[in-house]
Amino acid sequence: MKKGFLFISCEQAKHICDKAQYHEASLWEKIELNIRYTWCRFTRAYVKKNKQLTTVIQKSRIDCLQNNEREVLKNEFEKELTKQL
Amino acid sequence: MSKHTIEPEKWIDRYSDYLFNYTISRVNDREMAKDLVQDTFVASLKSMKNFKGEASERTWLISILKRKIIDYYRKINSKKGKAEVRMDYNSDEEEGSWLEERVADPFDKTAEDTLVNDELGDAIYACLDKLPNKQAQVFKMKTIQGLETETICNELNITASNLWVIIHRARTAMAECMEKNWFN
Known part of the structure; x- marks a missing residue:
């Protein structure tokens, strides 16, 4: 078995874990992550914290403005600001 | 105690998302x-002279926004009173004639849920404020x-x-920030 096959670095594992939070990790990447997860405590700690963050953000139902909406708001406000100053 | 300063030219970048999140969780539209x-920012601009610097800019803007939200609900309620009340909702074919559709949704958010969500939203926005702008x-x-x-890559002109x-x-x-501010 060649080196690197199935075995990934801690940094790669974190990268896959990040992608997995957005459902962008492939099945193969998930398998690689799971193998590292079984023996690397740093990977386990990172996965735990990362999942916790995803859960808490989903639970909060937090929202924000889209970039174009913010631009509209900014333009309107700048007009008012110019009038005021 | 240090006095807070007011910088209206930075309001949109600093507070628009926070104020928007605060509002949409209350008006759902x-x-x-x-x-x-937008009304809040404009009203705040007009009453800048009343800002004493005792509270932060964000707290001051939220206090103005709260009044705007109250005014919005007052306006809606005064319109509701004048609206025509439909009494023919019970016809057999129409959706909504079932009794369970008329009672309060048990899975609807309670006041306690809303409070926890508000606090959680505040904690998340407080952590977001500490990140560099790009992040x-x-x-x-x-x-x-x-x-x-x-x-995102196309909009910000960055690679994947x-x-x-x-x-x-x-x-x-x-x-890390949420660990300190929320989980512990």
């Missing part, structure tokens, strides 16, 4: 929330708005690997 946030922007676009990687590096840094910082 995106367009109305945007209007209320906060990418994190919001990817995590809160749920935009595709490609869309660049985006994942930014996301990784933002998530690490956010997880």
Whole structure:
């Protein structure tokens, strides 16, 4: 078995874990992550914290403005600001 | 005690998302929330001379926004009183004639849920405020708005690997901050 096959670095594992939070990790990447997860405590700690963050953000139902909406708001406000100053 | 200063030219970048999140969780109408946030900024601009610097800019803006939201509900309620009341809702064919559709939804958010969600939203925004601008922007676009990687890369003119590096840094910082401010 060649080196690197199935075995990934801690940094790669974190990268896959990040992608997995957005459902962008492939099945193969998930398998690689799971193998590292079984023996690397740093990977386990990172996965735990990362999942916790995803859960808490989903639970909060937090929202924000889209970039174009913010631009509209900014333009309107700048007009008012110019009038005021 | 140090006095807070007022910098209206930075309001949109600093507070628009926070105020918008605060509003939409209360009015549940995106367009109305945007209007209320805009009205708040304009009203705040007009009453800048009343800012004493005892509270932070954000606290002061929220106090004005709260009054705007109360005014909005007052206006709605005064319109409701004048509206025609339909009494023919019980016809057999119409949707909504079932009794269970008329009672309060048991899975609807309770006041306690709303309070916890508000506090959680505040904690998340407090952590987002500590991130560098670029990290906060990418994190919001990817995590809160749920935009595709490609869309963000095109909009911000960055590569996918660049985006994942930014996301990784933002998530690490956010997880640490939330650990201190929320989980503990």
